[in-house]
Amino acid sequence: MADEVVVLEGETIGETYLNQAQIIQAASTTKATAIHPGFGFLSERADFARAVKEAGLTWIGPSAEAIEKMGDKMTARQTMRAAGVPVIPGEEVEEEDEVAALEALRQASTRVGYPLLLKASSGGGGKGMRAVHDPANFDQAATGARREAVAAFGDGRVYIERLLSGSKHIEIQVLADAHGRTIHLGERECSVQRRHQKVFEEAPGP
Structure with missing residues (x-):
């Protein structure tokens, strides 16, 4: 309240x-x-x-x-790779110009392979995400993802990941304060989603 x-x-x-x-x-x-x-x-x-x-x-x-x-997903992927943490195969496209970004994303899609997932680098909540199974639908999906990301987050940068069908979405929440004290709050099962946005979370995971 x-x-x-x-x-x-x-x-x-x-x-x-x-x-x-x-x-x-x-x-x-x-x-x-x-x-x-x-x-x-x-x-x-x-x-x-x-x-x-x-x-x-x-x-x-x-x-x-x-x-x-x-908070920036492309930087997060780069940070995790530098730390030796495995990440889903994909490519980051830092280009901000819409025409240049679309061409760079097209080229990246051929290297990553299908099915793939377009994801906004900024923000969350399922916005700026598009699953693409057919190359014929790629341009429309990429343009839509970029424009949605600009409207929601003021940042149109989009990157590509391989789409992992049948996978589970598991998160572990970490709580910390300004004095360096930390605690993890266990795992959460977040796989039930609608439009890439979590419908509910279950803890502990089944």
Whole structure:
């Protein structure tokens, strides 16, 4: 339950929930001392985490450094590979220009192979994701994934992974504080999904 509600001015997500200055101003106006970013939108943006701290507010979430490494999926894949952690076969495409990115993604798709999954590098919640089983559908899927990612996260970068049919989606949540104390909260089975978004999570996993 909230003690107070602030209406964000604007008509689009970019003008409201992706508007860092307006959210920080809302916290200041209501004399809030901390911001919990929730999920989606700005929750995985390192620049927002820094802006909150620079405004003298407490940031309830991962550090900006952790977000930079793990909040951006392409950087997370690169970080895991550097640490020797196995990742699903795929290719990162850093190109931001729509025409150049589409061509780079086409070339990457032939190397990765089908079926494949297009995934937005930023954000989450199943947005900016498309499964592609037939090369004839690739361009439409890639264009749709990029545009959805731009609308949801302000970042149209998309990469490719092999689609693992019949696999399970298992997560392990780690809780930490600013003093270096950490604890894992066990595993969660998250395989029941609709449009790449989890419907429910079960813990412990069956």
